[in-house]
Amino acid sequence: MLDVRFVRENKEEIISRLDKRNLPAQELVTQMLQLDDIRREAQQQCDATQAEMNNLSAQIGEFFKTGRQAEANELKARTVELKETVKTLEEKQKTAEQNLTELLYTIPNSPHASVPKGKSAEDNEIVRESGAKPDLGSDALPHWEIAAKYNLINFELGVKITGAGFPVYIGQGAKLQRALIQFFLDEAEKAGYTEYQVPHMVNADSGFGTGQLPDKEGQMYHDATDDLYLIPTAEVPLTNLYRDIILTEKDFPIKMTGYTPCFRREAGSYGKDVRGLNRLHQFDKVEIVQIAHPDTSYENLETMVAHVGGILDKLELPYRILRLCGGDMGFASALTYDFETWSAAQQRWLEVSSTSNFETFQANRLKLRFKDANGKTRLCHTLNGSALALPRIVATLLENNQTPEGIRIPKCLVPYTGFEYIR
RNA sequence: GGAGAGAUGGCAGAGUGGUCGAUUGCGGCAGUCUUGAAAACUGUUGAACCGAGAGGUUCCGGGGGUUCGAAUCCCUCUCUCUCCGCCA
Numbered sequence: 001m002l003d004v005r006f007v008r009e010n011k012e013e014i015i016s017r018l019d020k021r022n023l024p025a026q027e028l029v030t031q032m033l034q035l036d037d038i039r040r041e042a043q044q045q046c047d048a049t050q051a052e053m054n055n056l057s058a059q060i061g062e063f064f065k066t067g068r069q070a071e072a073n074e075l076k077a078r079t080v081e082l083k084e085t086v087k088t089l090e091e092k093q094k095t096a097e098q099n100l101t102e103l104l105y106t107i108p109n110s111p112h113a114s115v116p117k118g119k120s121a122e123d124n125e126i127v128r129e130s131g132a133k134p135d136l137g138s139d140a141l142p143h144w145e146i147a148a149k150y151n152l153i154n155f156e157l158g159v160k161i162t163g164a165g166f167p168v169y170i171g172q173g174a175k176l177q178r179a180l181i182q183f184f185l186d187e188a189e190k191a192g193y194t195e196y197q198v199p200h201m202v203n204a205d206s207g208f209g210t211g212q213l214p215d216k217e218g219q220m221y222h223d224a225t226d227d228l229y230l231i232p233t234a235e236v237p238l239t240n241l242y243r244d245i246i247l248t249e250k251d252f253p254i255k256m257t258g259y260t261p262c263f264r265r266e267a268g269s270y271g272k273d274v275r276g277l278n279r280l281h282q283f284d285k286v287e288i289v290q291i292a293h294p295d296t297s298y299e300n301l302e303t304m305v306a307h308v309g310g311i312l313d314k315l316e317l318p319y320r321i322l323r324l325c326g327g328d329m330g331f332a333s334a335l336t337y338d339f340e341t342w343s344a345a346q347q348r349w350l351e352v353s354s355t356s357n358f359e360t361f362q363a364n365r366l367k368l369r370f371k372d373a374n375g376k377t378r379l380c381h382t383l384n385g386s387a388l389a390l391p392r393i394v395a396t397l398l399e400n401n402q403t404p405e406g407i408r409i410p411k412c413l414v415p416y417t418g419f420e421y422i423r
Numbered sequence: 424g425g426a427g428a429g430a431u432g433g434c435a436g437a438g439u440g441g442u443c444g445a446u447u448g449c450g451g452c453a454g455u456c457u458u459g460a461a462a463a464c465u466g467u468u469g470a471a472c473c474g475a476g477a478g479g480u481u482c483c484g485g486g487g488g489u490u491c492g493a494a495u496c497c498c499u500c501u502c503u504c505u506c507c508g509c510c511a
Contacts, residue, residue, distance in 0.1 A: 043473055047480040054480090057492040061441040064491095072491080079491045246470085367471095377470080 001104040001211075003364050003379065004036050017110035020117045020326030025107070032103055039096035046089035053082050105214055109361040111326050112298075112335035118325025124338070125325065130309070131318035133342045134400050140345040143395040144276030146402060147173065150422050153277070165266070165274075165281035172422045176397075176409075177284060179416030180390055181259050184286035184311065188387060191307050193257035193288055198237035200260055201228040206240040209366040211332035211358075221263050230263035234287035235384045239362060242291055246377060247370040253300055254291040257387070259284065277391035278350065284390040290383040291368065294360070297381035298335075301357045304385045305337050308353050311388060314412040317396055318342040320349065334359040337385075341392065345399040350392040355385030398422075 007014050011029055018025035056075050063072035116125045147153035152173025158166040169177050185195055207213035207229055212220060221230040231237055238256050247254075262285050266274075273279060288307065292300040305321065312319045324336040333356040340349035360379035363369070368380045401408040407422035414420055 040473065043480080047473065050481085051479055053491080058442075060491045065441080076491045083491085 001364055002107055003360055008033060014110050020111040020115050021108060022119060022327055028107060035096055035100040039093060039100060042089055042093035042096055046086060046093055049082055049086050049089060053079060108331045109334050111329060115335055116325045119327040121328050123325040124328055125323040127321040127323050129320040133318050134344050136344050141402060142345040143398040146398045175417055176394065177390060179413050180393060181284060181286060182416050183413055184387055185259055187311050188257035188288055193255040196238060196256050196258040198258055200231050202231055202236050203228060206236055209240045209243050210236050210362050212236060215331050218267050219265050221265060231260060232264050233262050234258045234260040235289060238287060238289045239382055242368050243366045245368055249370060249372060252293045256289045257286060259286045277395040280391055286387055288385050288387045292381045292383060294381050297357050297383060301383055304355050304383060308339055308355055308385055308387050316410045332358050332361045341396040343396045343399055350396060352392045353386040353388050356383060358382045
């Protein structure tokens, strides 16, 4: 969530930045600062009253010690009213704080200066395009038909044992998945990321920390018995490892990676673009996360973009990089680059990575801070990116690499799969 | 799942109603000494909020209560450890 103090000092800047999301924030910000004023005033009064109470208590103690009962009792009588006042003021402060927090939860992150203003995906800016789109001819098969032809993925079996959107990978299909995961993790390790194996379920605190709660409550699978959520991305457990932590400057940058399955209810997104691997309830992903110094976080973001691009280059997949416009960006992000690979049979771009800088938005909720050179405690910046999400990589790989001899495996993967063709 | 014990500052570990935000040790930081380092010695070393500042308030697992006053007493939740049961 936004940092109230920053908003207080940079009101106009925040409003103009939020405008990129087409969010008229004038009134929100005013309301927010009003609540903040109420809160601060209540606290000042409350603190002063409590200071008085503390004084009286000390005196009472002194009187009791020296056996001056009468004087002690006289003071005791005076505390009754003060106690009442403290209670009222405390209530007032708590309410203002709660209202402020609730309001803050509804305000998305303010976009970076480079974010284009826009409403939807059409307004995203194409940063660059890489690799040639293959010309497969008219008899090219979409990946779900390839998957059936070579018995790589069985969607019906998934429906039988679980439900739609939970595919079963078989034989060379399963092995391809495992090869990609291993390849992605190795690449991340080479780039200096430390691998973590983390729980696939998280508590509500973690959900709030990275911003999934309360915003995306309905998008996560929730186990009511133990009040745990299945993770929608490894970002949640990985970033929350650093919840409530104060780092020193020499700790930067912190670089973590992890493979996890990801679970998403995808409520309300049933329709035509969900065939095959295009949109699933459970999928595999290798995530990279960085915790960075605010002064360098955008350089860190560029290294992540280069990392993801490098992997796609090695996989020999045609892709493009988009800078998301304000209207298409996620709730918590300040700047997001999406990576899309070209799906030759479907003749469309598929999102395979989303790489973002959240600036202090998550860190504020996480209470993830560092001590700067002057000994001041400041919020860190958090960043993360998919490197990469499996299903659409598999989809484009199967489609783009189909040949009369079978599906060609890119060179970089052969050491992992142990086969050069799926036949 | 049953029984018991516990949760204090980066760590270890005191503290059972009145200058306790907390003794002490270790660690960290700074300095003295040294050619340098180590050792030794000296000092310093939690966080949040409010305040221009002086300073004030809050925090001893979370929440609630008793009291003029709570780390210390009561209730409750969570977690950890030990024993038993179950089990990959």
